[in-house]
Amino acid sequence: MNVISMKNPKNIPLIKRSDIILIALVLVGTALLFCLSTFSAEGRTAVVTLDGEELTVINLQTAQDEVFTAGNVTVEVKDGKVSIIDSDCPDKTCVRTGELSKSGDASVCVPNRVSVEITGESADGVDIMAY
């Protein structure tokens, strides 16, 4: 390319049409990448852990309704929300917590060492929860 040359004696256009197309392509590509990286972070996913180990990750945007067990706990995915619907633990705090839908929502069954948490770029922008 001749754009870097300081002199332009032959009066060749500084930027050719092909250059403009190239720049436009790079720009559009970059913008797409940027959007992708920004918006994909907002995709809500439910992470189910058993004994501190990741058991399954569910994309709540695309998930089919389902019911499955995690240890002694029953988890339900319905209408893009997730909840612990049954547990053999004595206190049932996890069941009472109800449906989780927003980033940062979590339900933990400590006796059974099962946790369900909605992750993704937190809509609340919270780094950690105190309770």
Add this chain to the structure above:
Amino acid sequence: MKKSSVKKLTFFAVLSAVVLLLAVVVYDGVKKDASLEFTGYVMGSQVTGTFYGNNDDGIADEIISVMKKEEDEYISKYKESSEIYSLNKNGSAQFSEHTAQLISKSLAIAKDSGGAFDITVGALSALWNFDNYTQSVPDEALIADALQTCDYEQIKINGDVFTLGDGQQLDLGAVGKGVACDDALKVLENSEVDSAVISVGGTVLTYGENPDTDFWTVGIRSPEKDDSSVFMKLKISGTAFVSTSGSYEKYFERDGRLYHHILSTKTGYPVENGLISVTIIADSGLVADALSTACFALGPDKSYSLLEKYNADAVFVCGDGRVYITENYSDKYEAADGYECYIYEESEEYTAD
């Protein structure tokens, strides 16, 4: 300006924009990759955390194992291998320097809070047995007997030998999670990790500087029962400990009355003073945990000097939606709708209902 120069300028402007955008995208990717999350279980609680900067899987394992050691060897009242178990069983025990320090610090806060926080609450807490979900109201006479043993001044210390008063049982349950956070801080300080956030059953340690912003955003769980949403966000700078005590954590209902796990060492029954949650920000996990219990029991009107003495900040939440927050955090919070926030000042005007 010549036409060609304008074109040249435009070209470089566009080029710069492209490079800048690319840099942002690449940086965004790198930044996310540089964090590591972990989950574990100790002290009947879930431990979660995120490390930023120089991290490796080994740190999470080390932190969990140090916390387990804390529970098993030092502070558990259930594990036969612990020093506290041995003291409770034999009435007297020789303590390691570590446990002796924990007890001394706890006794100091017991004294400073006039017994609102008291580690000799063991016999009373065993009666209510919230840890094991007994969910029944103990017999009145038994509560009265147990209450007699709630008195931190009866503990005798002779060098490293600690002796309990008659019928006394130690219970470090109110500070266990905070102590675990203190343990985590020691591990982090000796590691390559730049910054981290860790929660042990809801007691939080923020460590170092947030790589993205000037502060850590700590969400406080809604004090409403069975609601896991964020009711308040606090902006915390650097390394700090955050502990919340609430009536929504462990509770049961009998005959239309609600019984929660924060027991009054004055009455032997759950504290009833209109508060539903107290959050403390302090520079030690043990102190944050102990003060959240103490200030919950004392109420806002009697907590001021205690908070001042330990250089701690607090958020008091009343059942009617009023929130009192210490001045240091008066411009570092966001509250959800439905809460009226006021600056917490030294006063006896806090009507609890």
